[in-house]
Amino acid sequence: QSQDASQDACAISPKAIVSDACASYSTLERLNRNVKPALDELTQTTDFFSHYRLNLFNKRCPFWNDENGMCGNIACAVETLDNEADIPEVWRASELGKLEGPRAKHPGKGVQKERPERPLQGKLGADVGESCVVEYDDECDDRDYCVPEDESASSKGDYVSLLRNPERFTGYAGDGAKGVWDAVYRENCFQKSSFPESAALGKITTPKGPAAMDFKAVIDAAGRQQALEEQRQHNPLTPFVAKTGLEHEDECLEKRVFYRVMSGMHASISTHLCWDFLNQTTGQWQPNVNCYIGRLHKYPERISNLYFNYALLTRAIAKLGPYLSRHDAYTFCTGDRGQDAATRAKVLAVTEKASSVPQIFDESLMFKNGEGPSLKEDFRNRFRNVSRLMDCVGCDKCRLWGKLQTAGYGTALKVLFEFDNNDEPQPPLLKRTELVALFNTYARLSSSLTAIQKFRTMVEEAEAAVPDQLDQGRKEAEKPNHIPDRAKKPRHVIVSTIVSTSTEPLTPAPSEPVEGDIVDDHDLPEYENNTFRSAFDEEIGKVMTALGQVWDSWVAFPRICWYIISTELVRLWQFYIGLPVSPRTWGFVRPDADEL
Numbered sequence: 001q002s003q004d005a006s007q008d009a010c011a012i013s014p015k016a017i018v019s020d021a022c023a024s025y026s027t028l029e030r031l032n033r034n035v036k037p038a039l040d041e042l043t044q045t046t047d048f049f050s051h052y053r054l055n056l057f058n059k060r061c062p063f064w065n066d067e068n069g070m071c072g073n074i075a076c077a078v079e080t081l082d083n084e085a086d087i088p089e090v091w092r093a094s095e096l097g098k099l100e101g102p103r104a105k106h107p108g109k110g111v112q113k114e115r116p117e118r119p120l121q122g123k124l125g126a127d128v129g130e131s132c133v134v135e136y137d138d139e140c141d142d143r144d145y146c147v148p149e150d151e152s153a154s155s156k157g158d159y160v161s162l163l164r165n166p167e168r169f170t171g172y173a174g175d176g177a178k179g180v181w182d183a184v185y186r187e188n189c190f191q192k193s194s195f196p197e198s199a200a201l202g203k204i205t206t207p208k209g210p211a212a213m214d215f216k217a218v219i220d221a222a223g224r225q226q227a228l229e230e231q232r233q234h235n236p237l238t239p240f241v242a243k244t245g246l247e248h249e250d251e252c253l254e255k256r257v258f259y260r261v262m263s264g265m266h267a268s269i270s271t272h273l274c275w276d277f278l279n280q281t282t283g284q285w286q287p288n289v290n291c292y293i294g295r296l297h298k299y300p301e302r303i304s305n306l307y308f309n310y311a312l313l314t315r316a317i318a319k320l321g322p323y324l325s326r327h328d329a330y331t332f333c334t335g336d337r338g339q340d341a342a343t344r345a346k347v348l349a350v351t352e353k354a355s356s357v358p359q360i361f362d363e364s365l366m367f368k369n370g371e372g373p374s375l376k377e378d379f380r381n382r383f384r385n386v387s388r389l390m391d392c393v394g395c396d397k398c399r400l401w402g403k404l405q406t407a408g409y410g411t412a413l414k415v416l417f418e419f420d421n422n423d424e425p426q427p428p429l430l431k432r433t434e435l436v437a438l439f440n441t442y443a444r445l446s447s448s449l450t451a452i453q454k455f456r457t458m459v460e461e462a463e464a465a466v467p468d469q470l471d472q473g474r475k476e477a478e479k480p481n482h483i484p485d486r487a488k489k490p491r492h493v494i495v496s497t498i499v500s501t502s503t504e505p506l507t508p509a510p511s512e513p514v515e516g517d518i519v520d521d522h523d524l525p526e527y528e529n530n531t532f533r534s535a536f537d538e539e540i541g542k543v544m545t546a547l548g549q550v551w552d553s554w555v556a557f558p559r560i561c562w563y564i565i566s567t568e569l570v571r572l573w574q575f576y577i578g579l580p581v582s583p584r585t586w587g588f589v590r591p592d593a594d595e596l
């Protein structure tokens with residue numbers, strides 16, 4: 001397809017290229033409703049796609065000493081959840097972040113050669129056909145966007161069950177988590193002129209090499225990111241305006257796409273942790289609207305990036321369909337033909353549905369014009385650095401999903417940019433881990449889209465409920481950012497009944513309305529502290545009013561005494577000289593409860 005034709009096809013607005021994906025929000029939501037059942041079926045009912053191999057424990061963070069950021073140690077847990085000692089052990093951050101279920105080690109080369117029919121050394125569980133899970137060692141490819149899992153580790157890692165370790169709230173927060181996100185966004189600083197190629201983070205080849213210095217070299221760029229963030233905070237609360245990444249508008253498409261992929265991944269993780277949030281008061285897993293408002297609803301651009309990622313992955317999956325059906329090399333369960341055919345059918349059901357919206361994202365526009373071609377290598381190296389950064393995530397479950405999702409996006413980029421490369425007619429074959437990561441990342445985005453829609457409904461319901469109860473004028477004056485008080489209240493958000501539109505696996509709908517939130521105020525994100533601040537201000541206001549009343553009564557006291565004495569003297573005189581006595585005009589009255 002020609003570039004001009006695709007530009008026309010994308011021309012949904014005068015600034016067509018800025019919107020980057022050629023589909024509206026509602027089109028993507030409709031598509032998601034169509035694809036999601038098949039995608040859930042694939043990722044939740046097949047052994048092949050519900051187990052992932054990764055090196056979770058044997059790789060150290062190559063960029064800094066990450067010991068302080070580890071959620072496994074109690075210091076991190078105390079940092080994120082105050083009074084942790086008072087919380088039952090199973091709800092502590094260090095526990096929530098742990099992996100569950102049996103794990104099996106990747107077989108060594110010798111074992112693979114000797115006993116290919118029964119390759120795993122560990123046990124994954126009775127229901128798992130091992131031949132559907134194992135991955136044979138493949139050579140790495142220059143065209144990879146992620147670092148191979150065994151790059152710096154002696155072990156090839158473990159297979160873990162994704163179903164037994166859902167992505168959800170873990171309590172991982174504080175400097176460790178923030179440091180990783182900051183470093184991820186710093187990778188977006190493509191500054192070829194001021195950032196020499198030799199210092200590019202993508203050139204890091206050894207852990208603990210020049211990387212730490214390079215991070216310092218780009219620290220200025222973080223200031224710009226902060227400025228953008230402040231700019232974002234002033235966005236009006238209209239989450240679905242077509243205002244997609246405007247602050248990146250001056251950048252070329254490639255740089256914008258890089259930022260969007262990172263931000264969209266971050267938004268998806270935030271969505272899942274808000275949707276599957278642990279209420280430590282009741283012990284229930286449930287959506288936390290307040291968390292959603294603070295992390296996503298107030299930032300339409302983040303939601304837009306999430307939708308952009310959905311479009312990007314949809315395009316990659318659709319593009320992969322013909323390759324998966326054509327190439328015999330893709331077997332999903334070696335040694336079990338029946339299961340192989342069943343899994344293949346489920347894969348193709350997803351790729352077929354994903355192909356139902358053509359022109360969803362046009363990758364042919366990337367790395368073509370201007371500085372585009374020279375950016376490709378840089379883009380790939382930066383993406384590899386992000387995948388290395390995932391080893392700095394100090395919480396097992398978060399690291400699992402962080403690694404899986406970066407690998408998933410890396411695979412999508414590989415499919416988009418390397419599969420029809422005219423210079424290299426032979427497309428690279430995908431490894432098992434890449435396929436599993438790609439489809440599970442797509443499933444994550446799919447769940448995020450569903451959760452975002454439900455969250456939006458909850459906020460709308462909360463907004464609609466407020467005018468009945470409050471005077472409209474007072475409400476507008478009191479509501480910062482037009483978020484209803486009920487929706488903003490930090491510790492007592494009532495989650496209204498969730499309208500279920502699909503067989504959403506993430507939805508732990510509460511049986512009855514319960515209060516949300518568990519984090520203590522000093523560690524709360526800004527949005528939650530804002531509400532604490534307003535409550536504090538309100539209390540101070542009441543104290544000041546009370547002090548004013550006490551002061552007024554002290555000032556009035558001599559006057560009141562004089563009034564009582566003088567009227568009583570008049571009444572006494574009237575009585576003494578035989579006149580009718582005037583009725584008493586004062587008395588002792590107890591204040592009622594409201595006045596107190």
Ligand SMILES: Cc1cc2nc3c(=O)[nH]c(=O)nc-3n(C[C@H](O)[C@H](O)[C@H](O)COP(=O)(O)OP(=O)(O)OC[C@H]3O[C@@H](n4cnc5c(N)ncnc54)[C@H](O)[C@@H]3O)c2cc1C
Nearest residue numbers: 168169170171172173177180263266267273302398402525
């Ligand atoms: C790879 C990774 C995986 C994680 N997985 C989990 C998990 O599974 N469960 C869990 O409970 N926690 C997880 N965390 C932690 C979680 O993402 C947050 O870091 C944590 O909840 C603290 O949130 P926060 O409000 O301080 O801001 P953070 O989410 O840490 O964000 C840091 C800063 O980045 C900016 N920002 C936030 N969102 C976006 C966005 N979408 N786009 C652009 N900028 C943004 C904001 O300026 C914000 O202040 C993970 C962290 C990482 C690094």
